[in-house]
Amino acid sequence: MELRHIRYFLAIAETLNFTRAAEKVHVTQSTLSHQIRQLEEELGQPLFARIGKRVTLTEAGQSFHEHVVPILRQVDQAVGALKEAPDDLSGELRIAATHSFNVQLIPLCLSRFMQRLPRMKVVVEELSGDRISEGLVDGSLDLGISYRPAIPRGLRFEPLYNEELKLIVASDHALARRKRLRMVELNGARMTLLAPHFSTRQMLDECFAAAGARPQIVAELNAISPMIELVRRTDLCSIVAENALGNEPGVKAIPLESPTPVRTPGLLWSQQAQRSPASRFMAETIRQVVMQGPLVRR
Template sequence: MELRHLRYFLAVAETLNFTRAADKVHVTQSTLSHQIRQLEDDLGQPLFERVGRRVILTESGQTFYEHVEPIMRQVDEAVGAVKDVPDELRGELRIAATHSFNVQLIPQCLAVFMKRFPLIRVVVEELSGDQISDGLVNGTLDLGISYRPAVPRGLRFEPLYNEELRLITPPDHQLASHRRVRMVELNGVRMTLLTGKFSTRQMLDECFAAAGARPHIVAELNAISPMVELVRRTGLCSIVSDNALKDEAGIVSIPLESPTPVRTPGLLWSQSQHRLPASRFMAETVRQVVQSPGQGGKSRARRRQSSR
């Protein structure tokens, strides 16, 4: 078994079409079919099954794909790191993040990345999750930092960490002194939340339903910043990630439980677009920042309640 066998397998697994897969790896279809048969012989298991004109992964093929794909991604990144001389990298990198990550995580990552690659021009946009997916699909973005999209649309998602959402209140609110708040305690509480088109809101509605709580939603907004400001000015409560807060004055952040709303942010990129070296290095920078003690989303997600 050689690396080319694995690359050919991934091409077929991701396109489910031998003709398109052959074009993708620049070989003839007969060569590709022969290499796949060799791989199946080595493994002693069929990896693909033809159903009419369709090609589908067998159970063994799906299991093999789940193990091979991350390995080959690491191989490609390692090869890219060796081939590309970081100090000579030039060009433009186009990335986008949702508001939660654009407040703190993106500036931290940019500070590290721009110091290492001063010749790269970085363009950052703050977009919704759907807009990020659209940009990656149509090629106007190179890398996204967001939550897992509901519809993959040919995008690769790499989880970074789990992030707990927290209740935020003004300091004089009746819940502000609580060390933790159960979701059922939000029954009837006046709140401002994101509109129903956001996946975060949909998840929160599921949590409310599971707890048997019906908060009084008096304002729905399509952005985090005005929602936080509304909490500060009106006495309403809201639920956001710690990543969305940046030493906000006049705001108390309180952990939630029973159930605890949790989201998983990650890196997003297109499977069909060629990944630029700058995009790979930025992805690596993000991984390093979120794993660094005292930095990034991983540590912020675990930050203790603080009254400001």
């Protein structure tokens, strides 16, 4: 399957007319029909129902349409970002991320960004989700990587992927050999978690309540790094996104279930401020890294 097949398919899906679709994509009607037959053969099912001159989407065609529209939009955004980011672009880009994304995702994206735009200066801050939102609203930040803010405040949020949070314990902890753990099993467990005002902590509290578990919270911190270090040095356990660990030695991550705590990180920017070409290019760089997957999701 090639990109032109998707564009031809969408042209017909939008016009429901092969003649007008052919004009739209600047090919002959016979070429368009041939390309669509190739696509249908590759997919193994018809995408359009043809009754006389009337054309409609089949159920498979409707499903295919729902999936390829966002894919093509991302491709077009990527092409647009490249065109908007000339090699000689200079200036300063101010971005911020929460700890989970600052460990691995941001360094990888920065390396690609700086190779493409060597004259740009990038200022990166590690902040809480609330501080990121405030910076975007007051204009001190151009782009944020965080979770969906509880209060939008005129911000645009673009989801990137779903992120599973896991229990972490020291390598010699009694639970370190477990392959999986139910949330209810953390009832009475000695834990260190983020302070209650963090949205991640609020989500975890909801998960504990749903499971009927009441862990013993003996330490509340306002940052992930010291929390991980505390877990490594004590018998306490915690719950964090696995990508926040990096290659931390002496710590074991264990999947949780019933319920599984999941968060959705994404890109944040102000709807009021005009986005610079550098900001758009950084956003597209982050999308591309995330789509490749293993580094940011392992």
